[in-house]
Amino acid sequence: MKKFICIISAAVACIACESRTYEEISDNTPIAQVVTYNKDVKAIIDANCVSCHSPGPQALTNYSQVKGNINSIIDRISRANGDPQKMPQGGSLSPAQINIITKWKTDGLPEN
Incomplete structure (x- = not known):
């Protein structure tokens, strides 16, 4: 009986310890509505971005700068993580945030 309980316990532990990446559990739902800059x-x-990209030639503080x-x-x-050119430095946007920015471009970069 002890052997049976140990086997069942081990099976439950293996099933419960599923490993998933952040990308797998993040919200990657397609965006239906039009994405705008202000909203x-x-x-x-x-x-x-603004903490590093403000002011100066690489500023991203307004619609025109971001659009351009x-x-x-x-x-x-x-x-990819680890790429020295990845932004923001020392971090990453969530897949949902990246989808919003990408959809904004696809939607024609509307301001309002």
Whole structure:
């Protein structure tokens, strides 16, 4: 009987200890509505980019600057962890945040 309980316990422990990556458990739901800078993108940029990209030639403090650099922004935020060119430095946006910024470009970069 002890052997049976140990086997069942071990089986339950193996099933319960499933390992999943952050990308697998993060919200990667497709975005149905139109993404706009003021409603969706600005808060992500302000929280993750402005501390380093303000002021100066690489500033990302307003709509025009972010819109003008969108291809570079998407390239840098989409790079693999460990890539020295990945942004934000020392961290990463969530897949949901990257999807918002990418969808904004797909939607034509609307401001409002």
